[in-house]
Amino acid sequence: xxxSRRQNKRLGIYVHIPFCRKKCAYCDxxxxxxxxxxxxxxxxxxxxxxxxxxxxxxxxxAPDTVYIGGGTPTSMPPEEMLRILHGIRSSFRVVxxxxxxxxxNPATADMQTLRRYRRAGVNRLSIGMQSSNENxxxxxxxxxxxxxxxxxxxxxxxxxxxxxxLDLMYGIPFQTFDSWRDTLRRAVALRPEHISLYCLKLExxxxxxxxxxxxxxxxxxxxxxxxxxxISYLASCGYEQYEISNFARRGFECRHNLKxxxxxxxxxxxxxxxxxxxxxxxxxxxxxSEYIKNVVGGARGALTDEYEQxxxxxxxxxxxxxxxxxxxxxxxxxxxxxxxKDFDRLFGQKLARYVKGGFVKDTGGAYxxxxxxxxxxxxxxxxxxxxxxxxxxxL
Amino acid sequence: MTDRQKHIRNFSIIAHIDHGKSTLADRIxxxxxxxxxxxxxxxxxxxxxxxxxxxITIKARAVxxxxxxxxxxxxxxxxxxxxxxVDFNYEVSRSLCACEGAxxxxxxxxxxxxxxxxNAYLAVDADLExxxxxxxxxxxxxxxxxxxxxxxxxxGIPAEECPAVSAKTGQNIPDVLRAIVDDIPAxxxxxxxxxxxxxFDSYYNSYLGVVVYVRVMNGTLRAGERIRMMSSGVEFDVxxxxxxxxxxxxxxxxxxxxxxGYITASIKxxxxxxxxxxxxxxxxxxxxxxxxxxxxxxxxxxxxxxADGARYNDLRDALEKLRLNDAALSFAPETSVALGFGxxxxxxxxxxxxxxxxxxxxxxxxxxxxxxxxxxxxxxxxGSGRVRVDNPSNYPPPEVIERAYEPIVKASIITxxxxxxxxxxxxxxxxxxxxxxxxxxxxRVELHYTLPLNEIIYDFFDALKSRSRGYASLDYEPDGxxxxxxxxxxxxxNGDIVDALTFIVHEEKAYARxxxxxxxxxxxxxxxxxEIPIQASVGSRIIARETVKALRKDVLAxxxxxxxxxxxxxxxxxxxxxxxxxxxxTVEVSPEAFMAVLRLDDDN
Numbered sequence: 001x002x003x004s005r006r007q008n009k010r011l012g013i014y015v016h017i018p019f020c021r022k023k024c025a026y027c028d029x030x031x032x033x034x035x036x037x038x039x040x041x042x043x044x045x046x047x048x049x050x051x052x053x054x055x056x057x058x059x060x061x062a063p064d065t066v067y068i069g070g071g072t073p074t075s076m077p078p079e080e081m082l083r084i085l086h087g088i089r090s091s092f093r094v095v096x097x098x099x100x101x102x103x104x105n106p107a108t109a110d111m112q113t114l115r116r117y118r119r120a121g122v123n124r125l126s127i128g129m130q131s132s133n134e135n136x137x138x139x140x141x142x143x144x145x146x147x148x149x150x151x152x153x154x155x156x157x158x159x160x161x162x163x164x165x166l167d168l169m170y171g172i173p174f175q176t177f178d179s180w181r182d183t184l185r186r187a188v189a190l191r192p193e194h195i196s197l198y199c200l201k202l203e204x205x206x207x208x209x210x211x212x213x214x215x216x217x218x219x220x221x222x223x224x225x226x227x228x229x230x231i232s233y234l235a236s237c238g239y240e241q242y243e244i245s246n247f248a249r250r251g252f253e254c255r256h257n258l259k260x261x262x263x264x265x266x267x268x269x270x271x272x273x274x275x276x277x278x279x280x281x282x283x284x285x286x287x288x289s290e291y292i293k294n295v296v297g298g299a300r301g302a303l304t305d306e307y308e309q310x311x312x313x314x315x316x317x318x319x320x321x322x323x324x325x326x327x328x329x330x331x332x333x334x335x336x337x338x339x340x341k342d343f344d345r346l347f348g349q350k351l352a353r354y355v356k357g358g359f360v361k362d363t364g365g366a367y368x369x370x371x372x373x374x375x376x377x378x379x380x381x382x383x384x385x386x387x388x389x390x391x392x393x394x395l
Numbered sequence: 396m397t398d399r400q401k402h403i404r405n406f407s408i409i410a411h412i413d414h415g416k417s418t419l420a421d422r423i424x425x426x427x428x429x430x431x432x433x434x435x436x437x438x439x440x441x442x443x444x445x446x447x448x449x450x451i452t453i454k455a456r457a458v459x460x461x462x463x464x465x466x467x468x469x470x471x472x473x474x475x476x477x478x479x480x481v482d483f484n485y486e487v488s489r490s491l492c493a494c495e496g497a498x499x500x501x502x503x504x505x506x507x508x509x510x511x512x513x514n515a516y517l518a519v520d521a522d523l524e525x526x527x528x529x530x531x532x533x534x535x536x537x538x539x540x541x542x543x544x545x546x547x548x549x550x551g552i553p554a555e556e557c558p559a560v561s562a563k564t565g566q567n568i569p570d571v572l573r574a575i576v577d578d579i580p581a582x583x584x585x586x587x588x589x590x591x592x593x594x595f596d597s598y599y600n601s602y603l604g605v606v607v608y609v610r611v612m613n614g615t616l617r618a619g620e621r622i623r624m625m626s627s628g629v630e631f632d633v634x635x636x637x638x639x640x641x642x643x644x645x646x647x648x649x650x651x652x653x654x655x656g657y658i659t660a661s662i663k664x665x666x667x668x669x670x671x672x673x674x675x676x677x678x679x680x681x682x683x684x685x686x687x688x689x690x691x692x693x694x695x696x697x698x699x700x701x702a703d704g705a706r707y708n709d710l711r712d713a714l715e716k717l718r719l720n721d722a723a724l725s726f727a728p729e730t731s732v733a734l735g736f737g738x739x740x741x742x743x744x745x746x747x748x749x750x751x752x753x754x755x756x757x758x759x760x761x762x763x764x765x766x767x768x769x770x771x772x773x774x775x776x777x778g779s780g781r782v783r784v785d786n787p788s789n790y791p792p793p794e795v796i797e798r799a800y801e802p803i804v805k806a807s808i809i810t811x812x813x814x815x816x817x818x819x820x821x822x823x824x825x826x827x828x829x830x831x832x833x834x835x836x837x838x839r840v841e842l843h844y845t846l847p848l849n850e851i852i853y854d855f856f857d858a859l860k861s862r863s864r865g866y867a868s869l870d871y872e873p874d875g876x877x878x879x880x881x882x883x884x885x886x887x888x889n890g891d892i893v894d895a896l897t898f899i900v901h902e903e904k905a906y907a908r909x910x911x912x913x914x915x916x917x918x919x920x921x922x923x924x925x926e927i928p929i930q931a932s933v934g935s936r937i938i939a940r941e942t943v944k945a946l947r948k949d950v951l952a953x954x955x956x957x958x959x960x961x962x963x964x965x966x967x968x969x970x971x972x973x974x975x976x977x978x979x980x981t982v983e984v985s986p987e988a989f990m991a992v993l994r995l996d997d998d999n
Contacts, residue, residue, distance in 0.1 A: 014957060029956075069956050199950065220922075224947040244950060260957045274957040281960055306960055318959060321966065357924055372947075376924060379949040382969035391967045 008095075011061040011277075012259040013088055015047060016270030017070040017081075018288055021108065025141030025211075028203035030272035030286035031071035043288060044080040046295040047269050048087035053300065054267060055091050057277075061265075062093045065256035066100040068122075074108040078116055085120040094121070099163075099255045101126055106148035114159035124163040124254075125156045126196075131172060131179075132186040139173040139215065140200075141207070146186065153190045163252060165194035170226040172200055173208075173215035180226045181233070188237045193252035197230055197245050199223060224375050231371055244325045244374045261322045263315065272305075279315075282307045312339070317393025320347070321381055329361075329368025343367070346395065350384040396583055400653040404579045405473045405610065406526075407491055409518060410500035411508035411868060415530040418562035419500055419571070420476060424641055426568050427460040427472060457493075457596065457608050457655055459638040459645075464576050472575060473610075473655035475595065477514075483743060484872060485689055486596075488517050489671045492687060493595045493610030493655060496524035496579030498571065499546070503529045503537035503559070506545050507835060509809040509868035515550050526574050527554040533561035549835050584652030590614030590622075591681040592650070592658075592674040597665050599719035605662035608639070608655070609674055612685060615651040621677040622660065625684040629667050630677050631660035666722045691723040693741025694802070694873065695748055695768045695852050696785040698729060698895065699755070700737030702762035702975065702986040707736045713759035714738060717751060724751060729786065733895040733979045734764055739786055742768075745852050764977070764986050766895050767993045770848045773800040773876055788894040790883045793934055800876040801901075802848040808859065809841050810867035817862040818842065825850035826901060845874060849899070884909055884938075886916065887930040891980030896992070909939035912992060919988040922946035927982055 018031045019040070034040070066088055073081060088094060101124040102117060109117075114125070131137050132146040149166075156164055166187045170180055187195060200217075202209040218226065231241055239247040243261060246254065259266050268275045272286035284291065285305040294302045310318065316339050323330045335343040351367060354360040359373030359380060369377055386394040410416040460472040477483075477490045491497060497518045501511055518525055527546045529539050539559045546554040558570035592609035600606050616622070616636055623630045637646040638656045650656040662668060670691065673684040701710045714726050725741035742748040748768060755761050772784045775797040784790050806827070810818055815832075822829065822844045830843040846855075851871065859867050884905050886896040896916075900908050909931030916929045920943045931939040951962055976983040 012957075016956065067956075199948075201951075220946075220948040221944070260959065266957055268957060274959070276957065276959065283958070283960070308960065318963070321962065322959065354924075359924065374950065376946055376949045378951060378966060378969060379924065379946060382966045382973060385966060385970070387967045387970055391964065 007060040008062040008093075009060050010264065011058065011063040011092070012065040012067065012256050012264065012266030013051075013063045013092060013094075014067045014069060014256075014266055014268040014273055014275075015084060015088070016268060016273040017068060017073040017076055018271055018286075019043075019070065019075050020072045021075050021105075022141070022143050025139070025208040026200055026203070026206055028206050029071065032288075034288075037077070039288065039292075040077050040080045042292050043270075044076075044083045044087075046292040047084055048091075050269050050295045050300075051087055051091040053295075058092055058267070062095050063088075064095045064098050065259065065266075066094060066098060066121075067256040068100075068102040070103055072105045072108055072128075073102050074104040074113070078113045082116060082120050085117070085122070089121070099124055101165075101254070101256055103128065104152065105142075106144035106152045109152065109155070111155035111158050114155055114161060118159045118161055123161060124165065125161045126165040126167065126194075127152055127156075127192075129166045129187060130169040131175070132183040133175070133179045136172045136175050136179065136183075140169070150190065153192070163194070164190075164192040165196060165254065166190065166192045167196045167198060169198050169200055170230070171218055171223050173217055175218055175226075177222065177225060177229070181229065184230055184233055188234070188239075194246070194248040194254060195234060195239055197227070197247070199227070199245075224372075227375055228371055240327075242327045244369075244377065258326075261325050263319055263322060274306075276310075279310050280307065281310055313395055314393055315339075316341070316395065317385055320385060324367075324369060324377065324381060325374075327368060329363075329366045331366045333365065347384055354380050396581060397586065399651070400583065401581045402468065403471045403473065403582050403653050404496070404575050405475065405494045405582055405653070405655055406575060406579050407475045407477050407494050407497045407518075407523075408500055409477060409487075409491075409497050409511075409514035410530075411502070411505070411510040411514075414500050414502040414505065414508070414511070415562045416500050417476075419498070419528065419530060419560070420474060422560075422562050422565055422568045423472070423474060423571065424458065424460060425565075426572060427462045457639050458641050459655065460641070462572060462576070465573065470576055475655065483747070484513070484517070485691060485743075486670055487514060488521065488687065489593065489595045491518050491521040491523055492671075492685070493593055494521075494523055495582055496526060496575075498575075499525050499527045499550075499552075500530050501527060501542055501546060503531045503539050503542050504534050506538075506542050506839070507549050507809070509807055509841075509870040512549070512809065512841070513807065513870035524579050525550070525552050526578050527552060527557040528571055528574075529554075529557060529559040530562050532559050533564050533566060545836055582653030584611070584613045586613075586615050586651045588613040588652070589679050589681040590616055590674070590676045591685055592616065593685050594668055594670055594672045594674060596670065597668040597720075597722075599665055603635075603659045605659070605665050605668050605719075606644070607658045607660075607662070607668045607674070609650070609658060611650045611652050611654045611656070613652050613681070614676070615649050616658065616674075616676075617649045622658070622674050623677045623680060624667060624669070625673040625675055625680070626669055626688055627667065627672075631662055631667075633658055633660045635659045665719055669722055691743065693723065693725050693743060694848065695742045695744055695770060697740060697742070697748060697768045698731060698734065698737050698766035698786065699726075699740050699752070700731065700734040700764040700766075700895075702764050702977075704735045706761060709759065710738065710755070710761055710763075713755050713761060714740070716759075717754060721751075723747065731766075731788075731895045733893045734766075734977060737764075741785070745856070762986065764895075764989055765993070767898060768852045769899065770802050770852065772802075772881060772899055774798070775800075784899075787883065787897040787899045790881075790897075790899055793882070798878055799881045801879045801881060803845050803874050803877050804848050804851060804871040805874045806844045806846050806851070806869060806871040807841055808844070808867055808869050809835065809839060810863050811839050812837075814863040814867060815840060815842070818859065818867055821855075821858055821862055822846065825855060826903070846871070847877075847879070847901070848873070849901075882933045885932050886912060887928075887932060888916070888920070888980050888982045889927050890930075893979045895979075895989075905933055906938055909933075913939045913941045915992045917941040917943055919991045920982060920984055921988065923983060 020031045020033055100121045102122045103126045105128045129149045234247045241247050242253050265277050267277050271284055271288055271291040274283045283306045284303045332343050351360050355362050361368055361370050388394045408416045457475040462470045462472050475490050477487045529542050543554040558574055560567040591612045594609055596608040597605050618633050618635050620633050636650045636658050637644055671688040675681045701707055718724050723743050726738040729739040769787050774782050776782055776791050777795045777797050827844040827846040833841045880902040881899050882902050884898045884900050885892045913929050913931050924946055926945045927943040929941040930937045976985055
């Protein structure tokens with residue numbers, strides 16, 4: 001009887017795999033290369049136990065997306081990864097047609113392994129291709145070649161994974177417009193369903209940032225040229241831009257990532273994982289050893305890193321900040337339905353100069369960034385949004 | 396001469412910057428037990444933080460010490476410290492007039508420098524007995540005999556027997572004390588004559604009002620008496636007189652001819668106690684004021700604005716507080732289209748300006764935007780006669796100008812001969828007129844030039860230092876005005892003139908300055924969503940242009956696994972930066988960028 005009263009609210013599940021074979025020169029995500037192989041087993045145990053502890057909290061939820069990210073999830077021993085995949089299902093009622101994504105670096109998973117993951121439910125593979133140019137891959141500190149990318153895509157298809165994303169990167173040292181065009185062309189030739197374009201950003205503390213003076217980076221003008229070229233080229237190949245950095249064949253938009261931009265709920269597990277759940281944004285401290293210790297020891301409070309209540313006002317600010325990333329932009333009617341407020345009244349005047357300047361388009365029903373607007377979106381968002389002294393949105 | 400007077404020695408210490416003046420003062424104070432060692436703060440006379448950090452004495456200070464000489468007699472030493480920078484030449488000269496002698500400190504490793512000489516001349520002008528002291532003999536590179544010979548040759552005073560000391564280690568300090576007693580004359584003056592006291596310093600104290608430092612030349616002054624400032628005729632009732640001890644004021648019954656001491660009289664404003672003015676009795680005034688009084692006239696002007704416009708009132712309060720202690724500082728409200736509300740401030744010179752800026756920022760916690768320093772130009776305007784212009788943006792349009800005049804200075808530069816070429820080149824480039832060159836010894840010369848003041852305030856000192864590896868020294872004094880071909884150089888951002896960036900330059904300099912500032916603007920103005928044309932114009936002529944390209948990229952093209960907080964913080968930080976931006980016309984510029992444009996370094 002109790003079961004019939006359960007709701008089936010949608011939820012995203014994120015599991016962070018903080019391990020890599022080798023840390024890339026530009027990466028500032030929390031991950032490392034373990035010296036002791038026993039950590040994988042202990043980590044899988046901890047994640048499974050941690051998810052289990054959410055069983056009651058998540059009773060009214062039926063997760064429709066799962067995302068295994070990292071780090072490099074495929075650097076885990078397959079047995080441990082499989083245990084985690086099963087662990088998700090034993091703690092949450094994952095819906096039947098859920099999108100289950102695993103990130104993967106080329107040459108870190110063979111066909112047998114991919115097949116096993118497919119059988120465990122993984123139906124989307126996100127491959128960190130970055131570039132088809134060997135010099136650029138070396139500059140990034142990647143350990144794979146473009147040949148590895150081709151093989152991994154072939155293996156994934158063979159393993160019946162029919163939703164593949166390729167991550168590409170521009171703004172790489174020594175990259176030229178031509179080499180970028182080449183990377184795009186070769187990526188499209190592999191016929192992925194989805195393509196993400198990330199712009200290399202120097203993050204403080206990374207080896208690339210520290211050695212930045214040794215590299216020649218494409219300048220902002222060039223990066224914008226690369227970005228605009230990608231948008232039109234991918235469109236001509238049937239990949240529609242649906243978010244600042246994301247392109248897909250129709251119907252293959254990443255449902256999990258959309259949750260981030262549509263302010264939907266998700267729970268993240270693992271050190272440094274972020275969650276948005278029950279009007280709270282929180283994250284866990286970025287330390288594997290502490291994570292394991294605290295989960296096993298039951299000291300769950302000690303896991304928390306950031307913790308922020310998101311009241312309605314804050315939600316509205318986040319909505320604007322995140323929705324504007326989407327190609328669809330902000331729909332006036334939907335905004336009114338969600339917040340009971342007139343979007344134009346709040347932001348119309350501030351946006352007017354950007355509409356006039358060709359950075360924002362007013363389609364009548366919605367406001368959305370143009371291509372040039374997307375590339376300066378931080379500038380515009382930081383102008384139209386206001387913050388109070390505590391860093392909360394001010395309306 | 397009374398017996399009291401016979402046992403007084405009033406003296407200053409003069410030196411080039413860093414030759415060890417303050418350290419020597421410390422040793423003298425210590426040697427006369429003026430201060431117990433544990434109470435002794437290093438360089439006691441410089442009691443402003445800033446002075447201690449920069450190693451310069453900004454305002455004169457004085458101290459009364461008691462010394463038991465080797466003959467068993469007790470002497471009163473009044474040590475009057477002087478500022479060591481050319482901006483404060485007038486104040487130095489007044490301090491010197493309060494003395495009968497001066498210790499001329501010369502660094503045994505450096506020899507005579509421009510300020511040594513300039514101060515020595517001031518001392519000679521004031522009829523002081525000069526006692527040379529060769530300092531820093533503890534350093535391995537000390538050349539005592541060479542420096543002694545140099546003092547004799549260049550200044551023309553005997554130095555063969557002069558004390559050679561190390562103020563740092565204390566070596567031979569008794570020689571200095573002996574020289575003070577033996578060589579510096581005792582003060583003269585009639586205790587019963589009408590009162591005349593020379594004001595050589597004053598400062599505001601929130602309990603006592605203005606504390607006036609004086610040297611009594613004639614007469615006797617007691618508490619309760621009515622005094623008059625002879626330059627203005629303003630009168631006050633004396634509350635207290637006394638001496639300046641190393642650790643504070645010490646009340647006394649009276650001050651008599653020959654004494655150095657202080658007066659308090661419930662004076663509210665230091666501008667009533669002008670340095671060089673004469674204090675006399677209201678009921679029995681001196682017939683003549685003491686000679687040499689001049690109003691301290693500001694020579695360098697700049698607009699000072701709060702970086703945060705809301706702190707205008709704080710800035711005004713701070714300037715008012717500083718003026719309590721600094722009669723040479725002038726300020727008047729002004730408005731700039733670009734910078735909002737602020738003040739046009741007048742300073743004695745660049746150092747004075749820097750000191751005021753630093754004090755405003757440090758003591759009053761203000762962030763400032765300061766426009767480029769300017770001088771006062773005089774312009775004959777058709778129909779309305781001569782006008783004085785202290786703000787470049789008020790410079791009249793060329794059509795109405797009949798003639799324009801700019802202030803010039805007589806400059807003396809002392810440099811090792813190796814750098815003569817570079818320095819002469821610099822002076823020529825700065826529109827200098829060469830007068831002569833004198834050899835101080837075989838390796839150093841003194842160059843005399845007439846230079847426009849506006850060239851000196853534009854980075855001359857740094858350029859001089861960089862062309863001489865820091866060895867050349869400069870001293871200058873105002874020398875009136877000359878007719879000059881000046882023009883007003885404006886900068887336009889996006890077609891709008893930015894008033895805060897207007898310069899008056901000599902015609903020949905307009906192009907170079909225009910190009911340089913335009914480049915600086917291009918490098919420092921953050922990119923914005925539209926392209927920003929930068930133009931430099933003289934009248935309607937555009938003489939330089941640059942473009943700030945449009946911002947192309949400002950995006951977070953990465954999605955950090957659902958870390959929304961990070962994105963939010965990023966936007967918030969960006970917003971924070973934007974709030975500080977100043978609108979120059981339609982263009983947003985941070986205060987830092989504005990200051991970077993006007994920074995006067997890396998010239999040449």
